[in-house]
Amino acid sequence: MAGLKINNVTKHFNDFTALSDVSLDVADGEFVAVLGPSGCGKTTLLRLVAGFEQLDKGEIVIGGKVMSGAGANVPPENRRVGIVFQNYALWPHMTVAENVGYSLKVAKVDRAAREKRVEEALALVNLQGFGERRPANLSGGQRQRVALARCLVAAPSLVLFDEPLANLDVHLRAAMEDEFAAFHKRTGTTIIYITHDQAEAMALADRIAVLDHGRLAQFATPRTLYEEPANEMVASFIAGGMVLPADVLSGARDGSCNVRILGQETVLRCRPDEVARSDAKVCVRADDLDVVESGGIAIRVKRSIYRGGGSRIEAFPVERPDIDLHFDLPDPARLEEGAEARLAIRTGWVIPRAEGAGH
Numbered sequence: 544m545a546g547l548k549i550n551n552v553t554k555h556f557n558d559f560t561a562l563s564d565v566s567l568d569v570a571d572g573e574f575v576a577v578l579g580p581s582g583c584g585k586t587t588l589l590r591l592v593a594g595f596e597q598l599d600k601g602e603i604v605i606g607g608k609v610m611s612g613a614g615a616n617v618p619p620e621n622r623r624v625g626i627v628f629q630n631y632a633l634w635p636h637m638t639v640a641e642n643v644g645y646s647l648k649v650a651k652v653d654r655a656a657r658e659k660r661v662e663e664a665l666a667l668v669n670l671q672g673f674g675e676r677r678p679a680n681l682s683g684g685q686r687q688r689v690a691l692a693r694c695l696v697a698a699p700s701l702v703l704f705d706e707p708l709a710n711l712d713v714h715l716r717a718a719m720e721d722e723f724a725a726f727h728k729r730t731g732t733t734i735i736y737i738t739h740d741q742a743e744a745m746a747l748a749d750r751i752a753v754l755d756h757g758r759l760a761q762f763a764t765p766r767t768l769y770e771e772p773a774n775e776m777v778a779s780f781i782a783g784g785m786v787l788p789a790d791v792l793s794g795a796r797d798g799s800c801n802v803r804i805l806g807q808e809t810v811l812r813c814r815p816d817e818v819a820r821s822d823a824k825v826c827v828r829a830d831d832l833d834v835v836e837s838g839g840i841a842i843r844v845k846r847s848i849y850r851g852g853g854s855r856i857e858a859f860p861v862e863r864p865d866i867d868l869h870f871d872l873p874d875p876a877r878l879e880e881g882a883e884a885r886l887a888i889r890t891g892w893v894i895p896r897a898e899g900a901g902h
C-alpha cells in the first residue's frame with residue numbers, strides 16, 4: 544500500500560487545458576473520491592496516475608517514488624496501480640478464476656501460487672467458491688467484484704475506480720457502495736474513486752476532491768464540503784445548495800456574522816477572517832429554510848412535488864423572481880402552485896471571498 548501525491552499537475556490536449564495546476568495529497572490507506580460534472584477532467588487525472596497519459600507540468604509520486612514528471616515516466620505496468628472501470632471488461636470465454644488469474648499467468652507465476660492468490664483475491668471481494676462460474680452467470684454486482692478481484696490479485700499499491708457503479712441500477716448501487724466500504728475497511732487499500740454522483744462520494748470517501756473545469760475547487764471531508772463550501776461551484780454542486788446574494792453586516796465573531804439576505808437579517812456561519820462587505824454570496828440548503836407566519840422573506844410557489852411524507856417546494860422571492868429557492872414541507876402542510884408564504888433562513892454559510900480578491 545502507498546500514499547499518492549499529485550503535485551501541481553497540468554495536462555493539455557492540443558490547446559485545450561484538461562487539468563490545471565491540480566494538487567492532491569492522499570495518505571496511505573485513505574479513500575478519496577474525485578467528484579465533478581462530466582468533462583471536468585476526472586478520467587484524465589486517473590489516466591495520468593495510472594501512467595496512460597503523460598503530464599505537461601507537475602509530478603505524480605506513488606509511495607514516495609516519482610512516477611511522472613521531473614524527467615520520470617514509469618510505464619503503467621511498473622506502477623502497481625490497479626484500475627476498475629465502469630464496464631468491467633471481463634473475458635466471457637474464461638471462468639471467473641481464469642479472468643482473475645490471467646495477469647499472473649502472463650507473468651508466469653506457477654499454477655499452485657496462482658490458484659492460491661486467485662482464491663485470496665476472490666475472498667477479498669466475498670466471492671469464495673465462484674471461481675468456476677462464467678461471467679454470463681453472474682449478476683452485475685458480482686461481475687464488478689470479479690473486476691475488483693482481478694485488479695487486487697496483482698497486489699496493487701493503490702486502486703483506482705472510474706465510475707464503477709454508473710451502469711448499475713439504484714438498488715445494486717446501494718449494495719455495491721456497502722461492498723466497497725467493507726472492502727476498504729477490510730484491506731486498508733489506498734483508493735481513488737471517481738464519480739459524478741455526490742451522494743456516492745459522500746457515502747464512501749474519507750475526503751472528496753471536487754474538480755471544476757480541470758481545476759481543484761476544494762479538497763476536504765464530506766462534512767466540510769457540505770457545511771463550508773469554498774466557492775459557489777461547490778456550494779451548488781453539493782446537496783443542491785442555493786447560492787444567494789447577501790450583505791455581510793459585521794465581521795466574524797466566534798465563527799459567525801450578521802448577514803442581510805433578501806431583506807432579512809440573520810446570523811450565518813463564516814470563516815474567522817470574514818469582513819463586512821456588500822458583495823457576498825451565501826449558501827443555504829433546503830434544511831435551513833423554515834416556513835413562518837410573519838417576518839422572513841415573502842415567496843411565491845412555482846411547483847410542489849409530492850415526495851411521500853411531505854413535498855419539495857420550488858419557489859421564488861416575490862421581490863426577486865430571478866432567484867430559485869427550494870425547501871421541504873412535511874405533511875400535512877400544503878403549498879400549491881401560486882400560493883404565497885414566508886420563509887426564514889435559520890442558518891447557512893458565507894461563501895469565502897475568492898482567493899486573491901481582497902485577501
Ligand SMILES: Nc1ncnc2c1ncn2[C@@H]1O[C@H](COP(=O)(O)OP(=O)(O)O)[C@@H](O)[C@H]1O
Nearest residue numbers: 556559561579580581582583584585586587588
Ligand atoms: N485524448 C484526448 N484528446 C482530446 N481531448 C480529450 C482527451 N481526453 C479527454 N479530453 C477532453 O478533456 C476533458 C476532460 O475529459 P475527462 O477527463 O474524460 O472528463 P470526465 O472523466 O470528468 O468526464 C473533456 O473535455 C474531454 O473532451
Ligand SMILES: [Mg+2]
Nearest residue numbers: 585586587705
Ligand atoms: Mg470520465
